[in-house]
Every structure is written in structure tokens, then in C-alpha cells.
Amino acid sequence: MSQHTKALLPSMVIFTLAWRNLWRNHRRTLIMLSAITVGVWAMIFMTSLLRGMVDDMLYNGIRHLPGEVQIHQHNYRDDPSINNSMSPPEAKLLTALNMPIVKAWTSRIKVPAVIASERDSRGVILLGVDPQSEVKLGFDLDSISSGRFLQGVNDNGIVIGAKLAERLETRLGKRVVIMSQDPDNNIADRGFRVVGIYRGKLASQEEMNVYAGLQTLQKMLKLGNQISEIAITAEDYRNTHQWFSTIENATEAPQQAMPWYEADSYLSTMMVTMDGFVLVWIVVVFMTLSFGLVNTLIMAVFERTREIGLMQSLGMRPALILYQILIESFLLLLIGLVAGNLMALLTIIPLKDGIDISEVAQGMEMMGNSSVLYPALKMKDMLMANAIVIVLGLLTSLLPAWHASRLNPVEALSRN
Amino acid sequence: MSSIICKDLCKTFQQGEEIITGLNQVSISIEKGDFVCLSGPSGSGKTTLLNAIGGLDKPDSGEIIIGGIRIDNLGKGALADMRLHNIGFVFQAYNLIPVLTARENVEFVMQVSGMPTSERAEKSMKILKEVGLEGMEERRPAQLSGGQQQRVAVARAIVSQPTLILADEPTANLDSVTASQLMGLFVELNQHHNVTFVISTHDVRVMKYAKRLIRMEDGKIIADESQ
Numbered sequence: 222m223s224q225h226t227k228a229l230l231p232s233m234v235i236f237t238l239a240w241r242n243l244w245r246n247h248r249r250t251l252i253m254l255s256a257i258t259v260g261v262w263a264m265i266f267m268t269s270l271l272r273g274m275v276d277d278m279l280y281n282g283i284r285h286l287p288g289e290v291q292i293h294q295h296n297y298r299d300d301p302s303i304n305n306s307m308s309p310p311e312a313k314l315l316t317a318l319n320m321p322i323v324k325a326w327t328s329r330i331k332v333p334a335v336i337a338s339e340r341d342s343r344g345v346i347l348l349g350v351d352p353q354s355e356v357k358l359g360f361d362l363d364s365i366s367s368g369r370f371l372q373g374v375n376d377n378g379i380v381i382g383a384k385l386a387e388r389l390e391t392r393l394g395k396r397v398v399i400m401s402q403d404p405d406n407n408i409a410d411r412g413f414r415v416v417g418i419y420r421g422k423l424a425s426q427e428e429m430n431v432y433a434g435l436q437t438l439q440k441m442l443k444l445g446n447q448i449s450e451i452a453i454t455a456e457d458y459r460n461t462h463q464w465f466s467t468i469e470n471a472t473e474a475p476q477q478a479m480p481w482y483e484a485d486s487y488l489s490t491m492m493v494t495m496d497g498f499v500l501v502w503i504v505v506v507f508m509t510l511s512f513g514l515v516n517t518l519i520m521a522v523f524e525r526t527r528e529i530g531l532m533q534s535l536g537m538r539p540a541l542i543l544y545q546i547l548i549e550s551f552l553l554l555l556i557g558l559v560a561g562n563l564m565a566l567l568t569i570i571p572l573k574d575g576i577d578i579s580e581v582a583q584g585m586e587m588m589g590n591s592s593v594l595y596p597a598l599k600m601k602d603m604l605m606a607n608a609i610v611i612v613l614g615l616l617t618s619l620l621p622a623w624h625a626s627r628l629n630p631v632e633a634l635s636r637n
Numbered sequence: 638m639s640s641i642i643c644k645d646l647c648k649t650f651q652q653g654e655e656i657i658t659g660l661n662q663v664s665i666s667i668e669k670g671d672f673v674c675l676s677g678p679s680g681s682g683k684t685t686l687l688n689a690i691g692g693l694d695k696p697d698s699g700e701i702i703i704g705g706i707r708i709d710n711l712g713k714g715a716l717a718d719m720r721l722h723n724i725g726f727v728f729q730a731y732n733l734i735p736v737l738t739a740r741e742n743v744e745f746v747m748q749v750s751g752m753p754t755s756e757r758a759e760k761s762m763k764i765l766k767e768v769g770l771e772g773m774e775e776r777r778p779a780q781l782s783g784g785q786q787q788r789v790a791v792a793r794a795i796v797s798q799p800t801l802i803l804a805d806e807p808t809a810n811l812d813s814v815t816a817s818q819l820m821g822l823f824v825e826l827n828q829h830h831n832v833t834f835v836i837s838t839h840d841v842r843v844m845k846y847a848k849r850l851i852r853m854e855d856g857k858i859i860a861d862e863s864q
Contacts, residue, residue, distance in 0.1 A: 234748040241736035531732045534693055535746050535793075536721025538714050630693045634728070 235541055239548035242521065253517045254557050257610070260510040261561025262568070264503045264606040265598070269569050271502070272597035275495045279458060279488050288326075288358060288452025289461045290468055291484060295477040297449065298484075303332050303404055306447040307476055314451075317471035322464045324455050325357035330438045331449040334401040336381070336431060338389035345385065345431045347401060349438030349449075352376070358454050368393045368417035376434035378416025382427030386418050393418055399433070403443040411441045459492075503606050510610075511617045518550055518621040529625050530633025539626035546622035547615055554614040558607055569598045641667040641690055641801070641833070646699035648685055648856075659685035660696060661856035667849075669800070670831040672824070674838055674847035682856040683837035684805055690835060691724055691803045692716035703801070721750050725794030729806035732790060733778040739765060739789045740774040746797050764792045768822065784815035791819060795826055802826070804836040808843055820846050 243250055292314075297305040309328055310318060318326045330349030335342055352371040356362060362370055366383055379397065381389075391397060393415055400410040413433060421427035439445065455464060458481060465480045472478040482489030522529070529542055575593035643666075648659040660682050667673055675683040688694040689701060692708050701709045708719060720726070733742045740761050747757040765774055768788040778786055787810065794802055802823070808816035824846055826832045836843060844850055852860035 234745065237741075238734070238736065245736060527732075528734055531728075531734065532745075533717065534691065534720065534726050535749070536717050536719075536724075537749055538717045540714070541749070631688050634693075634732070 232544075235545040236548055239545050239552060242525070243549055243552055246521075246524075249517060249520070250553065253513055253553060254560065256513050257510055257554060257557025258560040258564060260506050261558055261606060261610060262564040264506050264610075265562065265565035265603055266568055266596070267502060268499050268602045268606065269565075269596040269598045270594065271495060271499060272599055272602065273595045275491055276597045277595065278491060288454050289458050289481050290453040290465055290478055291481075292451040292453075292468070292472055292476050292478045293449070295475045298479075301331065301333065301449070303402055303442055303444065303449075306330075306404070306444060306449055309446055309448055310451060311473075313473070314468075314471045317467050318451070318453060320464070320467060322455050323453055325354060325359075326451060326453040327351055327354035327358050328435065328448040329355075329450050329452060330435060330442065330444065330447075332401055332442070334399050334431070336385070336389065337398045337400065338391040338395065340390040341388060343385060343388055343428075346429050347399060347438065348430055348432050349435040350374075350432055351435050352432075355432075358452060364419045364421065365417050366420045368415070370417050370419075371432060371434055374435040375437055376416070377413065377437060378433075379413035380417035380419060380432040381415055382430060383418050383420050384424055384427035385429075385431070386415070388428065391415060399431070399441075401442060405443075409442050499602060500605070503609050504613075507609055507613050511613065514550065514553070514614060515617055515621060517553070518546060518618055519624075521549065522546065522621050522625045525625075526628060526633045526636045529628050530630045530636070533628070533630040534634065543619075543622045543626035546625050547618055550614060550618035550622070551611070554611055558610055562603065562607070565603075566598075569596050572596050640669055640702075640704070641665070641835070642700075642702040643686070643690070644700040644702075646686070646689060646696045646701065648682075648689065648694070648696045658682075658856040660689065660699075663699070663853075663856070663858055665851065665858065665861075667833065667835065669833055670827065672827045672834045672836075672846065672848040674836050674844050674850050675853060676838060676844060676850060677853035677859075680855075681853040683853055685856070686853070687803050687805055687835060687837050690801075691726060692719055721746060722797075723800055725797070725799040725802040727787075727791055727794045727802065727804035727807045729809045733786055733793075735778050738775045738777055739770060739781065739785075742778070742789055743793045743796050746793060750797065752797075760796055761792075764796045765789075768792045769818070783810050784812065787811055787815070787819065791822060795822075795832070798830065799832065801833045801835070804834065804838075806838055806840075807836065808838070808840050813842065816840070816842055 292307075292310075294305045294307040297307075327350065330347070332347050334345055334347035336345050350371065351374050352360075356370070360370070365380070368380070370380055371378065379399070381397070386392060389397065396412050396414050398410055398412050400408060403409040419427070421430070435448075439447070453468060455461065461480045461482065465478070469478045482492070532542060533539070573595070575595045577592065578594050579592040644664050646660045646663040650657045650659055657680075663682070663686060665686075675686060677683055685694065689696050689709075690703070692711065696709055699709070700707055703719070704723070706719075708716065711719070733739075734745065737745065740758075743761040743764060744757045747760065762774065765771060768791060770785060770788055770792070773781065773785065778789070781789065787807070791807070794804075804823075808819060811819065820843060823834055823836075827834055836847070838844065847864065849861070849863045851858055
């Protein structure tokens with residue numbers, strides 16, 4: 222028999238002892254297992270809701286920007302006026318924009334303007350877009366609640382949000398007047414027919430963003446081929462840092478590239494804060510569980526003091542006794558984790574189509590959330606919850622296990 | 638492992654505010670293959686001496702040498718190894734592990750010491766048959782009578798063929814027939830396998846088997862007779 226096999230034999234007996242001792246007081250074990258299961262479920266389920274909420278906030282925020290990376294004339298962010306327009310992308314930047322990781326990009330005009338109906342007028346953000354690339358970038362055609370989206374860069378129509386239409390007391394087919402400034406600071410205005418009304422995920426978007434054809438606006442604003450911004454998106458906003466530098470290196474002054482997490486520090490802070498919050502949440506739930514776990518193990522050790530003394534007198538080393546209590550704890554945690562993970566999956570998967578929170582959506586919209594909450598189950602969060610429960614669980618179990626291994630055999634044997 | 642030598646062993650216990658003397662300058666030498674009975678009233682120090690020899694308890698002063706190795710200054714792990722490989726314990730209460738079957742209880746020491754499955758299964762079945770528990774191997778302690786449990790405990794103590802067996806009141810909870818069978822087993826092991834026995838007892842039925850009878854009182858040896 223090899224040394225390795227020989228070394229495993231004591232492990233087998235302590236595994237048997239740990240497993241059978243676990244079910245010795247099955248009621249207590251089941252109560253503790255239920256607590257671990259519910260705790261793990263709460264960790265994973267609540268984390269997926271929080272992640273879903275933050276994902277939604279970030280996604281909506283990035284859509285509002287929109288794009289994960291934007292290129293502007295360097296003064297544009299301080300003064301988003303027509304005077305800070307820039308030239309369309311040239312060869313070097315075009316090469317970077319067409320790299321495989323980039324899902325879509327588009328050029329836009331984005332200037333402040335006033336929109337007026339026969340009833341009212343409002344300040345808006347006027348977006349001159351290429352509808353085809355805008356759709357690739359993320360504009361949802363299903364958000365058009367009546368009419369149509371723009372059909373080309375020369376489309377003479379305008380698409381406004383439902384909220385804005387309500388404020389202006391206008392509707393599909395009616396004419397509105399857009400007024401802004403040209404580069405010479407002269408008034409540039411033009412009448413547009415409302416060809417489409419969209420529903421935004423956020424009320425603020427619906428009220429502010431007005432879409433017109435790119436070239437139509439270039440003509441109106443006497444911009445030539447100048448644009449306000451280039452917006453770029455890839456598959457996952459979390460990976461923007463992987464490709465941003467390529468775009469940045471291809472951007473020549475006075476143009477400036479900026480990723481979403483710099484363009485909107487609130488959103489990036491939100492992501493980091495949420496990682497910390499998830500960790501705190503998992504640890505807090507675990508700490509609640511740990512009291513039950515330690516109590517269970519202390520009771521188990523207390524009830525078996527005489528047996529522990531017996532095993533010591535038969536020649537079981539203190540380390541093996543410690544090992545046995547830890548295995549018992551590990552088995553308890555493992556079963557609880559499996560059940561908790563399963564329960565979490567079984568509750569999260571049926572909710573993949575989202576949870577309707579429209580009753581509180583107005584309040585949620587203020588935070589940048591939409592009216593449907595999609596739980597986001599991340600492997601990273603599941604692994605973190607499982608790892609924390611196992612590692613901290615075993616660390617917590619060290620105390621009763623250490624106590625058991627240090628028992629005086631004579632005193633232990635004399636216990637009733 | 639052969640002889641046991643104890644030199645000037647002293648041990649006191651604190652009980653409330655009172656200091657109890659467990660062992661008071663006890664010196665004793667036991668040869669390999671001896672069959673020693675420790676007798677005396679409760680509190681005379683029999684169990685304390687037995688525990689000290691077995692490395693379960695440490696004396697306050699004095700030396701214990703077993704098989705030429707001084708054990709009173711060994712660490713917990715080394716003492717555990719010594720008990721595992723050299724000493725068999727039989728206690729007054731049956732002291733079986735309740736979640737293990739009779740066979741598993743007997744195999745426990747062999748398994749901890751790393752004996753292969755087939756070898757220990759063969760040994761445990763054989764020894765259980767010898768102590769009259771054939772057919773009861775898969776019963777848990779709760780399904781066995783007191784006498785049967787004590788026989789399992791004896792089987793566990795002798796199965797790994799220790800050179801020394803320490804027994805603390807082994808017949809205290811047994812009827813006379815079972816006690817007689819148990820002592821017969823001890824005598825056979827002593828005579829045929831040269832196993833050293835140190836037995837603490839009040840039972841005169843046990844004392845009559847002893848080759849050497851040591852009487853203790855107030856932590857001291859007051860008589861040491863060979864018979």
C-alpha cells in the first residue's frame with residue numbers, strides 16, 4: 222500500500238464520523254441547513270436584483286450619453302454648442318472605428334435647440350443622426366410608439382418623445398419649428414413635420430432628445446460636413462477599457478476621445494460602489510449565519526465531549542479531531558450552498574423576462590431605472606457568495622474545532 | 638515497548654478551594670508480560686496512575702518511562718501516537734462511538750493507524766467472533782447490551798495487538814458470567830501473547846487473576862504483592 226493511500230485512511234474514518242455526526246441530531250442540522258440555504262439564496266437573489274438594477278441604470282445612462290466612447294472637439298464638453306463642432310473621422314480614426322470589437326459607431330450633430338409647436342415651446346437637445354447606424358448603436362425601433370423612425374440622413378421629418386409631444390400639445394403629422402444657432406451665431410430655424418413619436422426608457426430622455434436627419438441638420442445649421450460627436454459602442458460596456466486606448470490613440474487633437482466612465486463619473490462610481498455593496502451584503506448575511514453555525518458546532522462539540530476524549534485516548538491526534546469538526550462544518554456548508562444556489566437559480570431563471578416595477582417606476586426613473594427590473598445573475602457574484610460562505614464558514618468553525626482538539630482527555634472522559 | 642517505570646510521581650487536583658492529592662511520590666516498576674491489579678478505595682489514585690501511564694494525564698512531577706522512552710514530557714501528538722500503536726484502553730463505561738457499528742468501532746484504531754481495509758476487516762471479524770459477537774457486527778452500540786458493548790470495547794483494545802492494556806474497572810458494569818469471560822480473555826492474551834495488563838479494580842473476582850496486586854490509598858502505594 223502506498224504512503225498516499227495509507228495517509229488517506231484516517232481521512233476516510235473522520236469523513237464517515239463527520240457525515241454520521243452531522244445527521245445525529247437531524248432536526249438541528251436541518252434547521253441550520255435551512256438557514257444556510259435561505260442565507261445563500263438571499264445573497265445570490267438580492268445580488269442579482271441589485272446587479273440588474275445597476276446594469277439597467279448604467280445601460281440607460283450609456284444609452285443617454287449615448288455610446289460607450291464618444292469623440293468630441295476638446296471644448297465640446299464645457300460648451301456643447303455648434304462652435305465646438307469637428308470634422309468627420311479621417312483615415313486613421315476610421316481604421317480604429319472599423320476594428321472587429323467595435324459593434325457600431327455613428328457621427329452625430331448634437332446641439333441645444335428650441336422646439337416650438339403652435340401651443341408651446343421647449344428647450345431640447347437636437348440630434349442629427351444617421352438612422353441606420355443609430356439603430357446599430359442601440360436605438361430601439363420598438364420604442365417608436367407611433368409613426369416611424371427617420372429613413373435616412375436627408376429625412377425631412379423629426380422624431381420626438383411622447384412626453385415632449387404631450388408638453389407641446391402636438392402629435393404625429395403636425396409641424397413644429399426648430400430653432401438653434403449657426404456657426405456665425407445667427408438664428409437657424411426650420412419647420413419639421415413630426416413623423417414619429419418614441420417612448421424612452423427614461424422620461425427625461427423622452428422630453429429632451431429630438432431626432433432629425435444628419436445632413437438635414439447640417440444644411441439647416443450651415444455646418445457643411447461638420448459634426449458634434451462620434452459615438453462608439455461594443456458588446457459589453459464593462460469591457461470598454463480593453464479597446465478604448467486604440468480609439469484614443471487614433472484620435473488627433475483637437476479631438477478628444479472619452480470613455481463612458483470618464484464622461485459620466487456618476488455611472489462609473491455606481492459600478493464600483495455596487496461591487497463593494499454586494500460584498501458587504503454577502504458578508505453581512507454570512508455574519509448572521511455564522512452565529513447559527515458556531516452555535517451548532519459548539520453544541521455538537523459539547524454533546525460529544527466524552528466521545529472526543531475517547532477518540533483522544535484511543536490515539537487520535539488533536540489535528541485529526543480538528544479536521545473532523547471542520548469536515549463536519551464543510552459538509553454542512555456544502556449542502557447548504559448546493560441547496561441555496563439551486564433555490565436562487567430556480568427563482569431567478571423564471572424572472573428572466575423581468576419584474577414589473579411600474580408602480581414605483583416614477584421614483585425609480587429618477588435613479589435612471591426603467592419600469593421593468595431584470596435580475597442579472599453573474600457567475601462572479603455566485604462564485605463570490607460561495608467562496609465567502611466556505612472560507613469564512615471554515616474560519617468561523619475553527620474556534621469550536623480548536624476547542625475540541627485541545628480538550629483534556631481525562632476531563633473529557635469524565636463528562637456525562 | 639516493554640517495562641513501565643514510574644519515578645516519584647506526584648499529581649494534585651484543585652476541587653473548589655481544596656487541593657486533592659491524586660498521586661503522592663508514587664514509584665513503581667512493571668515488567669513486560671506482567672498482570673497487575675491496582676486496588677484501593679475510591680480516590681486512592683488508581684485511575685490517576687492509570688491515566689498517567691497511558692499518557693492521558695501529566696503528572697505534576699516525576700518521570701514515566703515506557704519501553705525506554707520518557708513519556709511525561711511528550712507532546713499531545715506524540716502521546717496520541719504512542720497510545721495508538723502500543724496501548725489498548727478498556728474503560729468502566731463502555732465508551733463506544735455511537736455513530737459507528739460494532740465492527741467499525743473495532744476497526745477505528747486500525748483505520749486511524751492506516752491499516753488496509755481488507756486486513757482490518759479480517760482482523761475485526763475474527764476478534765468479534767472470539768469475544769462472542771458473531772452476527773452482531775453491524776449493530777450500533779445502542780442495539781447492544783452492556784456486556785456486549787464492553788466486549789466490543791475489549792475487542793477494540795486488543796485487536797491491534799498492543800503490548801500494554803490499561804483497564805479501568807472493566808467489570809464494574811458486567812454480570813459475573815460476562816466478567817469471568819472477559820477476565821479469561823485477558824489471561825489468555827497475557828499468557829499467550831505476553832501482553833502487559835494494568836487493571837484498576839475494586840472487584841475481588843478480578844484481583845484473583847492478578848500476578849501482582851498493588852494496593853493504593855491517598856495517592857500512595859501501601860502494598861505491592863506478587864501472587
